[in-house]
Amino acid sequence: MLECLEEKEIISIKNLSVKYNNFYALKDINLSIKEREVLGVCGESGSGKTTFCKAISGIERYNGEIKFLKKSKIDFIFQDPSSSLNPRMKIYDIIQEPLIVREKIKDKKIINEKINNAILEVGLNSDLLEKYPHQLSGGQKQRVAIARSLVTQPDILICDEITSSLDISVGAQILNLLKDIYQKRKITIIFVSHDISALYYISTDIIILYKGLILEEGKTKDIIKNPKHPYTNILISSILTTTKKENIKIKNNTTKSKCIFSDKCYKYSKDCDNYENQLIDISNDHKVRCIKYEKIFN
Amino acid sequence: MKRFLIRKIIFLPLTFIGITAILFFIINTLPPQTLASAYSNSEKELTSEELNTIIEKYDLKGNIIKRYLKWLSKIIKGDFGYSQTSKMSVSDSIKKYLPATIELALFSIIPIFLIGNYLGLKAARKKDTLFDKITSFTSSFLYSIPSFIIGIILLFLFYGILGIFTPARYSIETEILISSGFFKQYTGFMIIDSILNLNFRVLLDSIKHLILPSFSIFLGTSAIFIKITRNSTIEEMGKDYVRTLRAKGLDEDYIFKKHIRRNILIPQITVGGLQMIRLLSGVVITEAIFDWPGIGSFGVKAARQLDISGVMGFVIVVSALFIIGNLIIDLLYAYFDPRIKYE
Amino acid sequence: MEDLLEIKDLSIDAKIGNSYYNIVNNVSIKVKKGEIVSIVGESGSGKTITSLSIIRLLEKNLSIKKGEIIFEGKNLTKLSEDEIRKIRGKEISFVFQEPLTALNPVIDIETQIAEVLIKHQISDEKKAIEKTTKILERVGIPTEKSKQYPHNFSGGQRQRILIAMALIANPKLIIADEPTTALDVITQIEILNLLKEIKEEKRSIILITHNISVVANYSDYVYVMYLGEIMESGKTNEIINNPIHPYTKLLLNSIITLEKKERLKTIEGQIPSIYEIPKGCRFITRCPYKTDKCTKEPPLIKHKERYFRCWNV
Numbered sequence: 001m002l003e004c005l006e007e008k009e010i011i012s013i014k015n016l017s018v019k020y021n022n023f024y025a026l027k028d029i030n031l032s033i034k035e036r037e038v039l040g041v042c043g044e045s046g047s048g049k050t051t052f053c054k055a056i057s058g059i060e061r062y063n064g065e066i067k068f069l070k071k072s073k074i075d076f077i078f079q080d081p082s083s084s085l086n087p088r089m090k091i092y093d094i095i096q097e098p099l100i101v102r103e104k105i106k107d108k109k110i111i112n113e114k115i116n117n118a119i120l121e122v123g124l125n126s127d128l129l130e131k132y133p134h135q136l137s138g139g140q141k142q143r144v145a146i147a148r149s150l151v152t153q154p155d156i157l158i159c160d161e162i163t164s165s166l167d168i169s170v171g172a173q174i175l176n177l178l179k180d181i182y183q184k185r186k187i188t189i190i191f192v193s194h195d196i197s198a199l200y201y202i203s204t205d206i207i208i209l210y211k212g213l214i215l216e217e218g219k220t221k222d223i224i225k226n227p228k229h230p231y232t233n234i235l236i237s238s239i240l241t242t243t244k245k246e247n248i249k250i251k252n253n254t255t256k257s258k259c260i261f262s263d264k265c266y267k268y269s270k271d272c273d274n275y276e277n278q279l280i281d282i283s284n285d286h287k288v289r290c291i292k293y294e295k296i297f298n
Numbered sequence: 299m300k301r302f303l304i305r306k307i308i309f310l311p312l313t314f315i316g317i318t319a320i321l322f323f324i325i326n327t328l329p330p331q332t333l334a335s336a337y338s339n340s341e342k343e344l345t346s347e348e349l350n351t352i353i354e355k356y357d358l359k360g361n362i363i364k365r366y367l368k369w370l371s372k373i374i375k376g377d378f379g380y381s382q383t384s385k386m387s388v389s390d391s392i393k394k395y396l397p398a399t400i401e402l403a404l405f406s407i408i409p410i411f412l413i414g415n416y417l418g419l420k421a422a423r424k425k426d427t428l429f430d431k432i433t434s435f436t437s438s439f440l441y442s443i444p445s446f447i448i449g450i451i452l453l454f455l456f457y458g459i460l461g462i463f464t465p466a467r468y469s470i471e472t473e474i475l476i477s478s479g480f481f482k483q484y485t486g487f488m489i490i491d492s493i494l495n496l497n498f499r500v501l502l503d504s505i506k507h508l509i510l511p512s513f514s515i516f517l518g519t520s521a522i523f524i525k526i527t528r529n530s531t532i533e534e535m536g537k538d539y540v541r542t543l544r545a546k547g548l549d550e551d552y553i554f555k556k557h558i559r560r561n562i563l564i565p566q567i568t569v570g571g572l573q574m575i576r577l578l579s580g581v582v583i584t585e586a587i588f589d590w591p592g593i594g595s596f597g598v599k600a601a602r603q604l605d606i607s608g609v610m611g612f613v614i615v616v617s618a619l620f621i622i623g624n625l626i627i628d629l630l631y632a633y634f635d636p637r638i639k640y641e
Numbered sequence: 642m643e644d645l646l647e648i649k650d651l652s653i654d655a656k657i658g659n660s661y662y663n664i665v666n667n668v669s670i671k672v673k674k675g676e677i678v679s680i681v682g683e684s685g686s687g688k689t690i691t692s693l694s695i696i697r698l699l700e701k702n703l704s705i706k707k708g709e710i711i712f713e714g715k716n717l718t719k720l721s722e723d724e725i726r727k728i729r730g731k732e733i734s735f736v737f738q739e740p741l742t743a744l745n746p747v748i749d750i751e752t753q754i755a756e757v758l759i760k761h762q763i764s765d766e767k768k769a770i771e772k773t774t775k776i777l778e779r780v781g782i783p784t785e786k787s788k789q790y791p792h793n794f795s796g797g798q799r800q801r802i803l804i805a806m807a808l809i810a811n812p813k814l815i816i817a818d819e820p821t822t823a824l825d826v827i828t829q830i831e832i833l834n835l836l837k838e839i840k841e842e843k844r845s846i847i848l849i850t851h852n853i854s855v856v857a858n859y860s861d862y863v864y865v866m867y868l869g870e871i872m873e874s875g876k877t878n879e880i881i882n883n884p885i886h887p888y889t890k891l892l893l894n895s896i897i898t899l900e901k902k903e904r905l906k907t908i909e910g911q912i913p914s915i916y917e918i919p920k921g922c923r924f925i926t927r928c929p930y931k932t933d934k935c936t937k938e939p940p941l942i943k944h945k946e947r948y949f950r951c952w953n954v
Contacts, residue, residue, distance in 0.1 A: 044825040137911045167683040168851060169908040172895035176905055194826070197854075197897035201905065224899070235826055240854045241899040242882065247858075250831045252781070264827055538742040544698055545737070546757050546806065547730035556756075560747045636790040637746060 002038055002182070002220075004204035009069050010035040010156070010188055011056065016064035018051050024212045025051040028279070029064070031207070031217070033190075038182060040203030040220065041192040042235060047209040049192045053158050056190065072156050072188075075149035079161035081141035085133040092129040095119070095148045103152055118147040121184075123177060139170035143177065150181065158190045163198060175202055196235045200224050205285070208232050211260050213277060218286035228282055228293035230267045259290075267292045302632075306625055317617045318373065322366050325606055330358040332604060335382070373614065379607030383600045388611035391596060396615065397486030398467055399585070399592035403577035406512035411570055414520045418527025419554065425532060434528075437521035445518045449587035452514050463510040465589040472500050511588040515581060519573060526569040530562040563634045571627040578623065579616040644711075645845050646672040646695070646733075646814055651708030653690060653699070653869075655915065662915045665691055665869045666923075668708070669941070669948075672814065675843040677836065679856045679877070682866035683892075685912050688849045689738075691866070692816045696729045697722075712814070731761045734807035738819040740799035744791040751777075751787040754806050763810055776805045780835065797828035804835065815839065816847045821855065833859050853896050857881050865889050868912065868923040875947030885949045888924050922951070 009032050016029035026048040033039055043049035054060035057074055078084045085094055095115050099105045105114075119126055122143040133141055142162060149157060159178070163171035179202060182189060191203055199206050200220060207217040208231065216229040227233050237248050248266070255262040257272045265272075267290075275291050282288055326333070334352040335344060344352070353359060372379075378388035386394075417437075421430040440448065456463045468476075468488060475481035481500060483491050488504035534540065535558065543553045580594020593612065600608030632638050653665035665687040672678045680688040693699055695710055695717065710717040712733065717725060729735075737743045745753060754776065755769035764772060774784050780801040782794075791799055800820060807815050817836065821829040836846055837859060848860055856863055857877060864874040865888065873886035884890045894906040910927045919925050921936040928935070934952040941950050 046825075139911055167912065168853070169683065169892060169895050170911060172905045172907040176907060179904070200899075201897045201901075234830065236899075237830075238826060238854050239899050240857060240881075240896055247834070248830055249834065250827055538737065538739055539745045541698065542735075542737055542743045542803070542806075543745070545696060545729055545735040546760075547726045547728070548756070548760050549726060552760065557745050557748065561745070563747075635747060636749075637792050 002179070002202065002204045004034060004037045006034050006036045008035045009033065010037075010072065012065070012067040012069060013056075014065040014067075016055060016062055016066060018048070018055060018060060018062045018212075026055065026062070027212045028277075029214060030279075033188065035188055036186060037205055038189040038191060038203045040196075040199030040206040041190060041209060042194065042196050042199055042206060043192065043209035044194045046211065048212040049209050050160060051212075052209070053160055053190065053192060056156075057158060073152060073154045074156045074158065075152065075154035077142075077145050077149055077157065077159045077162050079164050081138060081145050081165075082133065084145055085141055087133050089132075090129065091131055091133070091136075091144055094133075094144060095129075095151055098148060098152050114151050115147075118151040121150060121181065122147045123173075137170075138166050139173060142166065142174055146174075146177065146181070150185075153185075154187065156188045156190065158192070160192045161194070162191075164193065164195070171198075178202060195238075196224075197239045200239065208235070213260055213289060214279070214287075215261065215290070216286075216288045218282070222283075222286045226286075228286070228288040229261075229290045230265050230292070231261050261290075303629075306628070310621060310625075313621055314618070315370070318370060318614060319366065321610060321613050322369060323362070325610060326362055326365075328606075333358050333606060335604070335606070378611040378614070381600060381605055381608040381611070383603050383605040383608045384596065388607050391608065392593070392611055392615055393486065395591055395593045395596045398590060399580045399594060400578060401487050401489065402508060402511060402515075402581075402585075402590060402592060403574060405508045406515040406577060407570070407574050409512070409516050410520045410523050410573065411566075413516070414523035415527055415566070418524045419531055419559075421524070421528045422531035422535065423550075423554065430528075433524065437524050440517045441519065441521035443518070444583075445514070445581070446583045446587055448518045449511070449514045449584055452510055452517075453587060456510055463506060465507075465510070465587075467504070467507055467591055468500070469503050469507070472503050475500065511584055511590055514584055514588070515577065518584075519577075523566070523570055523573065526565050527562060530565045531558060534558045534561050560634070564631060567627060567630050567634065571623060571630070575620055575623040578619045643673070644671050645674050645676075645713065646670075646847075647709075647711045648691070648695070649709045649711065651691065651694065651710065652706040653687075653694060654704055654706045656702045656704070663706070663869065663918065664703075664915050665694075667941070668866070668869075668871055670847075670864055670871070670874075672845050672847060674813075674845055675840055676862060677840050677846045677848055677860045679848045679850060679860035679863045680866055681850060681853065681856055681863055683851055683912060685868060685915065686866040687869035688866050689818055692735075692818065692847055692849055695816065696733055696735060697725050698729075698735070727761070730757050730807075730812070731763070731810045732812055733814045733816065734810070734812040736800075736803050736807045736815065736817040736820050738822065740796050740803055740823070743803055744799060746791055749788050749790055750782075750794075750802050754802070754809055757806060757810050761810055772809060773805075776809045777802075779808075780805045781831065797824050797832075800824060800828070800832060801835075804832065808839065812844065814845045814847065816849070818849045819851070820848070821850075821852070829855075853881070853893065865892070868918060869915075870923050870950060871941065871948070872924065872951075873947070873949040879947060885944070885947065885954050886951050887928050887930050887953075891927075891929075 011033040013029055013031040016026060017024060018026040041049050041052060051060060053076070055062045056066060057076060092115060095118055096111055099111050099114060105111055115129070116126055119129065124140060124143050128136065128140065136144065163174050166174065175198060181187070191199065193199055203220050205218065206220050206223045208215045208229065210231055216223060216227065216232050223232060224236060227236055234248055250264060251266045251268065253263050253265065253268045255268060255273065258276045259272050260277055262268050262272055272291065277289055279287050279289055280293065282293065330353050331349050334349045357365060376389055381388045381391050384391040417433050421433045424430050453465060457465060472481065476483060481495055481497060484494050485491055489501065492498065492501035492504055540553060540558065543557055580592050580597060582594035582598050584590065585592040585595040593615065597609065597612035600612060648668060648670040651665060651668045652663060654661045655664045668691050670678070680691065682688045690699065690703065694705060697717070705718055744750065751770065751773050754773045758764040758769040758772060759766060774787060777784050777787055782798060782801055782805070786793065794802065821832055824832070833855065840846060850856060860877050862874070863877050863880045865872045865880065865886065867888050873880065873884065873889045880889060881893065884893055891906065891908045895908060897905065908927050913919065913926055922939050925931050925935050930953050932953055939950050939952045941948050
């Protein structure tokens with residue numbers, strides 16, 4: 001588990017919402033992301049996590065405010081390395097591209113040096129540079145994608161499900177690599193994954209997204225060891241543990257409640273009918289959208 | 299779906315106007331004297347005086363847009379003018395020649411669909427075997443031979459040598475029956491009319507005359523339908539749902555007949571439908587060889603003789619068939635594929 | 642409890658070009674009645690191919706080189722195509738991995754489910770529809786939607802429809818290949834709980850997965866496969882809490898648990914492709930404990946109720 005000790009804010013998000021036709025992909029998002037924070041975004045498909053990344057990167061229209069408190073370079077790493085690397089380009093050229101196009105570096109020697117450093121940093125051999133993506137394994141391709149991002153020295157790195165298409169053992173390597181990179185550089189990471197155990201391992205702070213709303217947010221330790229939302233609890237039940245767990249049963253409720261999780265919630269009761277998705281402060285950093293937030297875990 | 303239909307139907311006249319406009323403007327690149335001949339009803343060549351009278355009368359040197367609108371209003375009423383080629387009004391010519399083409403087209407497309415479907419499915423199931431290779435080779439070979447060669451060879455064989463079939467649409471006896479009034483042409487379709495006339499001799503005669511040209515068309519064009527059937531089937535065979543079907547314990551014949559067949563309908567309708575439309579516009583060469591009185595040969599003759607009204611009538615009819623045909627294809631898609639929803 | 646299914650020393654070869662590659666080697670698996678058996682492995686482990694071979698749904702270039710598959714006393718490998726077809730969907734059913742493409746898009750789901758009963762001559766059409774309605778209710782699909790088409794349903798719902806299709810003929814054994822990948826966590830739990838209910842009905846399930854957490858919470862017995870071989874097998878809680886084989890140990894180490902605080906210990910390198918299967922122990926290229934002995938193929942050793950394939954334990 002990582003902890004972030006910085007206090008300087010780097011991204012300020014106020015009342016962020018994204019609306020498509022007649023539904024909200026994101027609603028009421030308020031976050032203060034600190035420098036050198038690793039923000040874990042836990043969400044499944046339909047939660048709005050990809051919309052969130054797009055809004056921050058500036059490629060999605062949104063309502064509300066996203067302010068960068070200093071000039072920041074953002075880079076993006078995607079889930080499927082096979083589709084994010086151009087199959088017709090050699091690895092060398094793939095990593096070179098942002099240096100030429102974005103950084104506008106012309107000096108061949110400098111480019112060479114940066115590429116070699118990047119490739120070493122991600123744990124790959126330099127003889128891979130002459131190969132094509134299809135000659136690499138999934139894990140190697142993902143490392144190349146990371147190298148391509150690192151070579152421009154980004155301030156903010158957005159990782160969208162970067163281990164989801166990889167085998168367990170390879171995904172673990174990538175997580176370790178990301179941790180090393182984080183510890184070496186002054187970088188802020190937004191790490192999106194449906195797998196909360198990965199977030200437990202790598203994030204300093206976590207937000208739980210569900211159907212466009214943040215159901216719970218706080219420091220990793222609080223979220224994992226002291227979750228307040230029933231949905232968070234369900235997610236945590238998927239993390240391997242040696243202590244015996246009770247089996248979670250999913251309910252299907254028909255409710256009148258406006259609570260966005262009420263129809264699947266095992267804690268639902270009539271009291272929830274008046275609840276309208278307000279965010280409740282548990283402590284300084286720990287917030288939840290649930291009125292049944294007494295201790296869930298022991 | 300209703301909105302889609304309404305929208306398409308509203309667009310139909312617009313498309314129609316577009317086509318006629320283009321047609322009209324192209325034709326009017328011809329000099330007024332040539333255009334004048336389109337307006338005369340006589341068979342004789344016109345003197346320059348008569349030409350000038352016509353030019354004056356129909357304002358052939360006047361404003362093109364005014365003339366277009368005037369011409370359009372006539373077209374809408376069904377007055378396409380007079381055809382020098384067939385020596386009757388263009389609309390009468392169409393009434394005479396179009397049914398022959400439609401009848402031939404329908405008579406040809408049915409074996410293409412039925413036999414082509416059978417061969418394509420079988421070739422796919424027996425992929426890479428001798429049957430598959432022979433079917434593929436034969437149909438491609440026949441497709442690449444110019445259609446007049448197939449037609450001539452068939453005619454030579456079955457008419458010249460064996461004397462079984464004869465060209466034209468019906469025999470001389472039937473022709474006499476028609477011209478003498480004993481045989482009434484209610485629809486223009488010989489098969490339907492002979493049933494309505496309760497004349498089974500003529501029915502057999504008409505069918506006999508349809509066989510050779512439709513066989514010629516079948517040989518020359520079925521390759522596309524066979525190929526699309528075969529290739530679509532092979533593609534479906536590799537899909538995940540076929541694996542699920544096998545895992546359910548269903549036998550291969552059932553999987554093909556009930557499941558795969560329904561999934562290849564969309565490409566089949568596309569290719570088959572377009573083929574049908576092509577046949578409807580008159581396979582000119584086949585019609586020429588078999589002396590078939592269809593719209594294709596009419597169109598070509600009219601073009602050769604600069605029969606402007608005839609040509610324009612022909613183009614308008616064929617365009618109309620094309621537009622309506624495409625609409626029917628779209629509707630068939632929606633019917634057969636539940637994923638397609640037209641808004 | 643006697644065995645419902647026993648796979649004995651199964652080996653499968655793949656023909657690619659003119660060469661043969663041994664993609665499944667000496668695999669032995671036992672499934673008892675009312676048991677959930679997991680086959681765990683990463684990509685290239687051969688778990689899917691092994692299970693497809695039970696109902697003989699292998700691709701044309703794959704062939705069973707040796708081994709037997711005994712189901713209720715019958716050797717499935719020796720049955721004719723007709724005989725094995727009678728078993729598919731009726732005695733042994735298979736739930737495939739990709740719910741989005743596993744259903745025929747142009748036929749409604751009611752027909753697709755009912756045809757299992759009709760074609761296996763279990764029920765006539767009327768009865769089949771009745772049973773279909775009941776099974777849809779059981780898996781949580783609203784019955785008003787039964788005449789709709791697959792694209793009207795979400796991925797999770799389609800997965801339930803596949804399960805309904807697999808259950809309707811009351812099979813004795815259900816093979817579920819990654820039934821919860823690509824589904825959201827709530828649907829995952831619902832489906833896995835459904836599988837548990839099925840087990841309570843004394844039916845057996847082979848659960849193929851790469852998700853150790855699913856294995857830990859839902860299965861009774863585990864087989865760990867790597868590169869076409871069984872590396873270790875045993876009761877679930879013993880494997881998870883006390884693994885013997887290096888691969889199992891390292892795999893469990895690379896999984897994040899609630900108790901873990903330090904760095905993840907990962908397995909070096911990556912899984913070899915089928916063209917690079919090493920001689921001797923197949924894990925030799927990545928094993929930190931390898932010795933000279935490992936150049937020779939280790940046999941499967943039995944230790945109490947467990948089996949493992951390693952020289953150095």
